[in-house]
Amino acid sequence: MNAVEVLGLHRSFPPSRGGGTARTALDGVDLSVGEGEVHALLGPNGAGKTTLCKILATVLVPDAGTARVLGHDVVGELAAVRPLIGCVFGGDRGLYGRLSARRNLHYWGALYGVPGREIRQRAATLLERFGLTAHADERVETFSRGMKQRLHLARGLMHGPRVLLLDEPTTGMDPVAARDFRTLIGELREEGRSVLLTTHDMAEAEAVCDRATLIDGGRILRTATPRELGSLLSRHERIEATGVPDELVERIRIHPGVVTVGAGPRGATRIEVSDRQALAPVLRLLVDAGVTELATSRPGLEEVYLSLIGERGMEVVG
Numbered sequence: 001m002n003a004v005e006v007l008g009l010h011r012s013f014p015p016s017r018g019g020g021t022a023r024t025a026l027d028g029v030d031l032s033v034g035e036g037e038v039h040a041l042l043g044p045n046g047a048g049k050t051t052l053c054k055i056l057a058t059v060l061v062p063d064a065g066t067a068r069v070l071g072h073d074v075v076g077e078l079a080a081v082r083p084l085i086g087c088v089f090g091g092d093r094g095l096y097g098r099l100s101a102r103r104n105l106h107y108w109g110a111l112y113g114v115p116g117r118e119i120r121q122r123a124a125t126l127l128e129r130f131g132l133t134a135h136a137d138e139r140v141e142t143f144s145r146g147m148k149q150r151l152h153l154a155r156g157l158m159h160g161p162r163v164l165l166l167d168e169p170t171t172g173m174d175p176v177a178a179r180d181f182r183t184l185i186g187e188l189r190e191e192g193r194s195v196l197l198t199t200h201d202m203a204e205a206e207a208v209c210d211r212a213t214l215i216d217g218g219r220i221l222r223t224a225t226p227r228e229l230g231s232l233l234s235r236h237e238r239i240e241a242t243g244v245p246d247e248l249v250e251r252i253r254i255h256p257g258v259v260t261v262g263a264g265p266r267g268a269t270r271i272e273v274s275d276r277q278a279l280a281p282v283l284r285l286l287v288d289a290g291v292t293e294l295a296t297s298r299p300g301l302e303e304v305y306l307s308l309i310g311e312r313g314m315e316v317v318g
């Protein structure tokens with residue numbers, strides 16, 4: 001059984017009162033997240049990520065198609081689905097600014113029917129886990145964005161859900177907190193929980209996920225491991241070399257197996273070769289010419305994403 005199973009999901013929003021046309025947020029989406037899997041959903045603004053999370057979180061109903069969480073239908077079996085999922089939607093919604101962090105967690109625990117004795121213990125453990133113990137009894141409205149985000153995560157874990165839906169969970173976090181977040185995702189995986197995580201951050205997806213799904217305009221483009229996505233873009237090897245003499249650039253350009261030669265980052269020359277066999281002779285040419293700053297690599301998830309989604313991917317902001 002999958003943690004999440006989505007088939008043919010459609011959802012549109014009617015035009016606003018001021019006019020305009022209906023917006024299709026999801027246009028026949030299929031997606032599965034295995035038990036214990038960390039799955040990233042990557043896409044630019046308006047791709048449909050939040051709409052999908054909201055349907056899985058049972059707060060929005062699809063127009064067509066089905067969505068199941070651990071085998072339970074999100075529309076027909078609400079009562080079964082809700083305790084299984086923990087949602088972190090970010091922003092200010094769902095946190096009570098006038099209450100302390102601890103009280104927010106107590107409230108949420110009670111709402112989810114966590115036994116009274118356990119509520120205090122769990123809240124204290126989560127506050128510690130998210131580095132909020134020192135501020136546990138301060139009003140949440142005084143918290144920074146990053147602290148609120150960590151409290152959101154703690155809240156999402158209060159009732160021990162088996163499936164976590166995290167919508168842009170690191171938005172607003174500083175880099176240290178974002179790194180801790182990666183550790184947290186690893187821990188959740190070890191605990192056997194499943195995670196569906198939406199993000200704009202390719203490095204984050206690549207670092208934490210088992211598989212990533214690219215979504216754009218309400219349609220799924222690809223689902224694959226970060227590594228597979230990389231090799232989809234190019235089966236080529238890439239060399240980046242600094243200080244390559246011009247005449248050597250020209251010789252390399254016409255060398256068998258070399259596909260492209262262009263500008264790389266920070267003044268480097270970027271050479272793409274079509275297979276590993278072409279790699280060694282080109283590297284030898286460079287080394288023989290005294291080039292010492294050399295790196296070989298394969299394309300990362302970010303390049304795949306940009307190539308599939310195109311320039312619009314660049315508009316994405318956190």
Ligand SMILES: Nc1ncnc2c1ncn2[C@@H]1O[C@H](COP(=O)(O)OP(=O)(O)OP(=O)(O)O)[C@@H](O)[C@H]1O
Pocket residue numbers: 013014023024025043044045046047048049050051052
């Ligand atoms: N309540 C709503 N009313 C009208 N249109 C909506 C509503 N919610 C979403 N949409 C539209 O549906 C599309 C998908 O939006 P959605 O929020 O799911 O995208 P997203 O991938 O989460 O983007 P972002 O990263 O900006 O949150 C967008 O065109 C959006 O304008």
